[in-house]
Amino acid sequence: xxxxxxxxxxxxxxxxxxxxxxxxxxxxxxxxxxxxxxxxxxxxxxxxxxxxxxxxxxxxxxxxxxxxxxxxxxxxxxxxxxxxxxxxxxxxxxxxxxxxxxxxxxxxxxxxxxxxxxxxxxxxxxxxxxxxxxxxxxxxxxxxxxxxxxxxxxxxxxxxxxxxxxxxxxxxxxxxxxxxxxxxxxxxxxxxxxxxxxxxxxxxxxxxxxxxxxxxxxxxxxxxxxxxxxxxxxxxxxxxxxxxxxxxxxxxxxxxxxxxxxxxxxxxxxxxxxxxxxxxxxxxxxxxxxxxxxxxxxxxxxxxxxxxxxxxxxxxxxxxxxxxxxxxxxxxxxxxxxxxxxxxxxxxxxxxxxxxxxxxxxxxxxxxxxxxxxxxxxxxxxxxxxxxxxxxxxxxxxxxxxxxxxxxxxxxxxxxxxxxxxxxxxxxxxxxxxxxxxxxx
Numbered sequence: 001x002x003x004x005x006x007x008x009x010x011x012x013x014x015x016x017x018x019x020x021x022x023x024x025x026x027x028x029x030x031x032x033x034x035x036x037x038x039x040x041x042x043x044x045x046x047x048x049x050x051x052x053x054x055x056x057x058x059x060x061x062x063x064x065x066x067x068x069x070x071x072x073x074x075x076x077x078x079x080x081x082x083x084x085x086x087x088x089x090x091x092x093x094x095x096x097x098x099x100x101x102x103x104x105x106x107x108x109x110x111x112x113x114x115x116x117x118x119x120x121x122x123x124x125x126x127x128x129x130x131x132x133x134x135x136x137x138x139x140x141x142x143x144x145x146x147x148x149x150x151x152x153x154x155x156x157x158x159x160x161x162x163x164x165x166x167x168x169x170x171x172x173x174x175x176x177x178x179x180x181x182x183x184x185x186x187x188x189x190x191x192x193x194x195x196x197x198x199x200x201x202x203x204x205x206x207x208x209x210x211x212x213x214x215x216x217x218x219x220x221x222x223x224x225x226x227x228x229x230x231x232x233x234x235x236x237x238x239x240x241x242x243x244x245x246x247x248x249x250x251x252x253x254x255x256x257x258x259x260x261x262x263x264x265x266x267x268x269x270x271x272x273x274x275x276x277x278x279x280x281x282x283x284x285x286x287x288x289x290x291x292x293x294x295x296x297x298x299x300x301x302x303x304x305x306x307x308x309x310x311x312x313x314x315x316x317x318x319x320x321x322x323x324x325x326x327x328x329x330x331x332x333x334x335x336x337x338x339x340x341x342x343x344x345x346x347x348x349x350x351x352x353x354x355x356x357x358x359x360x361x362x363x364x365x366x367x368x369x370x371x372x373x374x375x376x377x378x379x380x381x382x383x384x385x386x387x388x389x390x391x392x393x394x395x396x397x398x399x400x401x402x403x404x405x406x407x408x409x410x411x412x413x414x415x416x417x418x419x420x421x422x423x424x425x426x427x428x429x430x431x432x433x434x435x436x437x438x439x440x441x
Contacts, residue, residue: 122272139259193251291324
């Protein structure tokens with residue numbers, strides 16, 4: 001696929017979902033959530049996220065039913081957990097709430113299957129319970145140590161500067177494509193140890209994982225998985241090259257090759273873990289980069305303060321990540337009967353932690369609906385999760401944001417919003433597809 005074809009695919013990727021599913025579960029995403037009977041609320045409907053109206057639904061749930069049961073949805077029945085402390089309790093209780101892909105995994109809609117078909121089941125360490133989760137996570141953890149991240153900062157700064165210097169002036173362009181995707185794609189290729197010219201393949205495969213059931217992108221789910229196995233074929237070649245090289249592990253694939261807990265993975269598990277690293281290195285940072293530009297334009301007084309005091313970048317970065325909440329939710333499956341927030345949850349129930357809601361919980365975050373770049377405790381947010389599954393690459397993502405904004409403030413008096421953003425139709429990644437901007441000359 002050429003770079004131009006990849007860009008077209010990315011732009012159209014999330015525009016439309018399964019037409020039959022949307023017809024069956026039709027809804028008006030602009031409806032007042034307070035007009036919907038509480039028992040009928042389905043806050044995971046993807047159209048709410050595409051219309052950017054989901055937060056108002058969560059506001060009602062936090063007030064009236066913070067642990068809410070949706071009995072009927074396109075994803076099956078599920079519990080929504082919408083308050084900060086309840087989310088922390090679920091996320092920190094891996095003995096009670098499982099991430100295992102065979103029990104339903106980490107996304108709304110995952111189905112339990114104790115004997116899955118290896119052609120369509122892609123296990124990864126974020127969808128494993130103890131002890132396997134920790135053993136595999138430790139293999140790639142050295143990539144994200146403070147020492148290693150310090151070594152990467154200069155490269156991030158160089159690339160950010162080159163990307164920014166190439167941007168047009170006095171001309172409307174899509175910030176997502178020209179900056180957010182480009183910087184994250186370049187760094188993703190670096191930490192995986194693949195050629196820079198292949199970075200657009202990585203972005204394509206990252207997006208494809210979210211569209212297996214989207215007939216506008218793949219005619220059938222089987223076709224979608226065939227494309228993901230093309231990803232495996234590519235990385236199988238990288239794996240074999242790393243085995244022959246037998247050099248110290250300085251990239252993520254080499255770490256997997258040499259790791260005791262990962263060197264003997266079957267093909268579907270290798271593919272699953274590669275896709276986890278690709279998506280984790282792409283979607284969260286990419287959407288925070290876009291979300292920061294949008295938030296500052298929506299709060300011009302904060303943009304003025306930032307321009308007057310560039311030192312505020314350090315506290316602004318975690319505020320951007322809280323505000324955007326790039327991962328809207330993570331799901332778990334209850335292993336035993338338990339109680340949460342006064343609700344009785346049965347073993348086998350799907351439990352969805354809405355990070356996007358917890359990050360707007362006024363009982364824990366002061367003035368959560370305001371974007372404030374110098375919060376006293378800016379790291380108090382849920383975007384990286386808690387417990388054993390806390391985001392491994394959180395510091396790398398923060399560093400990319402910080403360095404990028406330091407370089408932006410050196411160059412541009414302002415980045416102006418030049419049109420309405422286009423949001424992703426996804427209840428998992430709270431993303432931005434298009435962000436039209438203009439940089440005054």
